[in-house]
Amino acid sequence: PRVGLIGERRLDAHVLLACSDGFWRFVGARELAEGVRGAPTLGEAAARLVRLARSCASPDDVTVALCRPLAES
Numbered sequence: 001p002r003v004g005l006i007g008e009r010r011l012d013a014h015v016l017l018a019c020s021d022g023f024w025r026f027v028g029a030r031e032l033a034e035g036v037r038g039a040p041t042l043g044e045a046a047a048r049l050v051r052l053a054r055s056c057a058s059p060d061d062v063t064v065a066l067c068r069p070l071a072e073s
Contacts, residue, residue: 014068015042022060023053042066 015036027035027049035052039045046064053062 015045016067016069017049018065018067019049020061020063022062023049023064025060026056027053036066042068 017032031052032049035048036045039048046066049064049066050062053064
């Protein structure tokens with residue numbers, strides 16, 4: 001498979017999303033924000049986003065990674 005960085009999306013000032021094209025092609029920005037908003041943990045937010053992409057009938061694999069950057073010291 002071909003691997004590369006197409007883009008990145010900052011969900012808010014504290015969360016960064018990296019995802020596969022199987023996710024990105026099927027989930028819009030509004031749905032993405034709704035999937036993350038209110039999740040108690042990043043793990044739960046990622047699980048919500050994967051379920052969201054699968055519910056959109058994405059025929060491709062779906063990979064989602066979320067992180068919170070550490071504060072600069």
